Amino acid sequence: MTIAFIGLGNMGGPMAANLVKAGHDVHGFDLDEAALERAAASGVRAARSAADAAGDADLVITMLPTGRHVLDCYADIAPTTRADTLFADCSTIDVADARAAARSVADAGHRALDAPVSGGVMGATAATLTFMVGAADADFAAAEPVLSAMGRRVVHCGGPGAGQAAKICNNMILGASMIAVSEAFVLGERLGLPHQALFDVASAASGQCWALTVNCPVPGPVPGSPAGNGYRPGFAGALMAKDLGLAANAVRAHGVAAEIGLRAAEIYAAFAEGDGAGQDFSAVINSIRERS
Template sequence: MNRTVAFVGLGHMGGPMAANLARAGHRVLGHDLAPEAVEAAGRAGAEPAGSVTAAVREADVVISMLPAGRHVLDLYDEALTAARPGTLFVDCSTVDVADARTAHERARTAGMRSLDAPVSGGVVGAEAATLTFMAGGGEEEFTEARPLLEAMGRRAVHCGGPGAGQAAKICNNMILGVSMIAVSEAFVLGESLGLSHQALYDVASTASGQCWALSVNCPVPGPVPSSPANRDYRPGFAAALMAKDLRLAAGAAKAGGVHTELGTRAAELYAEYAEGAGGERDFSAIVGTIRERSGEVT
């Protein structure tokens, strides 16, 4: 069944996601603070909406993809008063678990329904409609949203109640951040020992070192032609976003009294990298920092 969807946040991720919904036959009312993003979404099949109110008042479902929790909560403060009662709100941003739960509560109080449904897969996944969605909220809401999620991605997983999607996202990305650093360190060590990138890849990708950071997003050029390392580290998933996700994970760990030594250290390394020249590069480009600190400048 085709739906009318308000899509708020049409950036590098949201724009392609909205385009895929329109391509699947849904009516998409798109809004963003950047006029060029709205224009691009219009060329991809969305109907430009000049305001949040204009976007949501006709919608069956409101989907958001925004930078941080404060932006989501600000959107909900505005949108919940304009939407029709019972509208389903689906936030695909990556935010703090506490902010996600606050958004759920505000939606419930306003007579709406909601999911937190952050994504994994980066810009490439958003463009190719191969994202993975991690959803938190009610089973009924997830069932209703699932056809829309599947129009934008390859897989949607119901992780539990409010905030569970965000919890799954930050745990997953803590694994990814730590593993990318480990893979990068291994390649730099291999360089110092005279081992070629291809030889290390051929061994590790079929042995116990195999992981996504190696086999899909390999941090050195050559072994995986589609990895950002072969495109001068133009981001599929920017280091600044990894730094944000690791900061959220480290904050949640601290609040919960959970000892995450590697996760916390990864958050520190990516924060330092993203604050410098690495913020707009792919997160795998951190291999360059490891190499430089090791005295191996290419």
């Protein structure tokens, strides 16, 4: 396929490179010249603008920071993109923005799906991402082979916006569980319990979860976790704060009594105001120690 890829940063760049490896003709654009040059070195054809990249595309993929960026990009390129082009937004944005973007594309005579990802930069590079897709059945079927070239799992979650809904619900679980695991380790420290002992018990008992067994917030028990590498992300605290903020917006809009989710959003928002923004989200344990 001829694919336009708009947004070639830490995630988009390696994702576009994997599409080139899979044999697709990828035309890319990013406002950052350095990102565009890195993508070009991996075989992406550098375009002069987003509209230039999308002009002859069968599929347009966007990986952008916010819903406003996605809506503005679609408003720019949809009028000049050939009829019935498929748009796939892989950004993590507000559910309402995702649905508005899908409507704007449909109004311009195109098709749209939201396909946010989980797996971070490592997953983007290794093509092991999980895609959570909101789309009509036919559009999901059309996009699935392309998404599979960038990921290990592609899940059809429902209609437009459902992918974003799945992403923020998943990350609300993840953020809250990382806080709980971190609080337990700090409590264990105060009680004289070694990190390894707590890990050995909880990882084989009812406290077992991804935040503990894969992304353990203390160095030692899981050698590959960011805690053993100076909390280098991984999944940065700023991104977790953003995702939990989106979840909190949805919680309030729909009247859900999600007290833990809302508190997790507050904790990560405060964490990301300082050094935590550029650290792995598991470094929240250091903030918990400092406040204890």
